[in-house]
Amino acid sequence: MSLVVYLAAGALALSAAVLFRRPRTTAGKPSALRNPLTVSTCVAIALGAVVFLCSAPMTLAAVNDLTGIPNFGAPLTYGLLSAYSCSLLILLINWRGGPRERVRRLVLRSIAAYGPLIVAIVVLFALADARVERLTDLDTYYANTPYMREMIVLYLLGHSAVMVAMAVVCVRWGREVTGLLRTGLRLIFVGALVDVVGFQLAKYTAVVARWTGHDLDFLSTKVAPPMASLAALICSAGFVLPRLLPAAVGHWRGLRDYRKxxxxxxxxxxxxxxxxxxxxxxxxxxxxxxxxxxxxxxxxxxxxxxxxxxxxxxxxxxxxxxxxxxxxxxxxxxxxxxxxxxxxxxxxxxxxxxxxxxxxxxxxxxxxxxxxxxxxxxxxxxxxx
Incomplete structure (x- = not known):
């Protein structure tokens, strides 16, 4: 499973690098570092890559050994996942645009909502008794453990809220636009749907099964990880495609004319x-x-x-x-x-x-x-x- 997750992380990191590598002297256009949309896109995709990197069992084992704390990789990964969810909201806000003050207010609200969530994840882990290291089935193994149970549900709810909000915004906004932007919104919607059904529903089902005395751990350990990778890649393609494709076509024409x-x-x-x-x-x-x-x-x-x-x-x-x-x-x-x-x-x-x-x-x-x-x-x- 580590290989699949590492490949997803590499693909996301490459997307962020390609998007960030843009001409910085184009007349009338801000540089990448001064463009909120470019920055938020790169940050969101890079955070997604870091989440997948940290969630790989090999990385979790290395983090646990390095810190000397069993399962320390869990709050690290879940905190980063919550930060990734927040970055997706901020990216969608910047992409939709509008008055500067309104955009700034919505961004601050997103940070105000997910900042305490990340703190709560860390605090709940610190209060829990999670001495047995679990690299692949932590969610189901500790589903009935006090504080760990709350931490697991909390990070899942935070991620679910973002994906549902993204799906709703994409459907509404998609009715107002055409062309590449609509295509990008449809890709994001599909990615959000894959995440909700393939990742979150699988996780919820496996955790609830543990609460009721059943064992559906395979949904959490075998089904959810590849579905999360696929969803993140589709969403990233939706965010990047409308911005990179016109530039890619321009560069292709430039290369063609250069050779001619x-x-x-x-x-x-x-x-x-x-x-x-x-x-x-x-x-x-x-x-x-x-x-x-x-x-x-x-x-x-x-x-x-x-x-x-x-x-x-x-x-x-x-x-x-x-x-x-x-x-x-x-x-x-x-x-x-x-x-x-x-x-x-x-x-x-x-x-x-x-x-x-x-x-x-x-x-x-x-x-x-x-x-x-x-x-x-x-x-x-x-x-x-």
């Missing part, structure tokens, strides 16, 4: 004087694309004195004669003029006495689209008579 600019960069890169960014393997594709755009525009500016209108006009006539559209012919002609200018610059020839004042299409439009068109035209050069 290779023919243009290989042709003109030697004259660019744009300062190179620090090399880093974790640099995002959009950041690389932005630097390459700047460097190429710098190179085009340096090659402008070599632009020959006669080359462009001959190429334009040839392209139109081949049946290309006006726009395609213009780009092909510009590519031919640019290729000739790059050859003269590479041969260290003198610039033209009367340089062209013509502006390339790629310099008239924003974004990488114009440069990509020019690069693709250079990939298949036009034969100029």
């Amino acid at each position: 600019l290779d023919p243009l960069w290989l042709r003109v890169g030697f004259v660019s004087t744009a300062p190179k960014p620090p090399a880093s393997w974790w640099q995002l594709p959009e950041e690389r694309l932005h630097w390459r755009e700047v460097a190429i525009h710098d190179a085009l500016l340096a090659l402008a004195p070599y632009f020959d209108d006669r080359v462009r006009e001959r190429a334009l006539s040839a392209a139109l004669g081949d049946g290309r559209s006006a726009h395609e012919a213009r780009v092909a002609a510009e590519a031919a003029m640019l290729a000739a200018a790059a050859r003269r610059a590479a041969a260290r020839e003198e610039p033209l006495r009367t340089p062209s004042t013509y502006r390339l299409h790629a310099t008239e439009v924003s974004g990488a689209g114009g440069l990509v068109e020019l690069a693709q035209a250079l990939r298949a050069p036009l034969e100029v008579p």
Whole structure:
């Protein structure tokens, strides 16, 4: 069981790391550390990972040995689970948004509710007699033990309240939104439902069975843990998907355009004087694309004195004669003029006495689209008579 729980913890930690790794210099957007939604999302997912890490039997045994207190891992795990539940509420509050004062008030109320709950869990454990170490069946083994019984019920009720509240909010909010946000809310609802039915109901049933003199421990030890892992992963996907997918699509397009600019960069890169960014393997594709755009525009500016209108006009006539559209012919002609200018610059020839004042299409439009068109035209050069 430890392996399954560790895998869930690793997946959650990776989700938090990926979400936190965002561009910090994007205009008009706060950095990750200043964005309450990003911070609350990362904290909630990271806490979920820590809960799974601490709940693994191997970790519980290590914690008990380290502290010298049998079952010390129980209040630690249950306290962290309550903190995780509180973080989910705070995340949902920040995600839903609204007036700043209202959001702040709701966040403080959540902390005020779950802070005492965590303290109560620790106090109840301290008052209980739990000398026999139980790594997998503590909830059912101590279901009838004074104070331990109350502690177990308390942490379950605290977690149940959050999951039910999340399910209700997701259903209501899902009726008001569309697109990725609705998809994310549906995933969260499914995750909450899996948690309530697969984890909490299994735990409640096993504990109540012990109260009535029956043995359904397998529900608590075999069914509940994997269901909790699955529920947490689905909920995390619901929170992360609406925020990461648009960025992932943007980075994919950035990587695609970056590679499509290779023919243009290989042709003109030697004259660019744009300062190179620090090399880093974790640099995002959009950041690389932005630097390459700047460097190429710098190179085009340096090659402008070599632009020959006669080359462009001959190429334009040839392209139109081949049946290309006006726009395609213009780009092909510009590519031919640019290729000739790059050859003269590479041969260290003198610039033209009367340089062209013509502006390339790629310099008239924003974004990488114009440069990509020019690069693709250079990939298949036009034969100029």
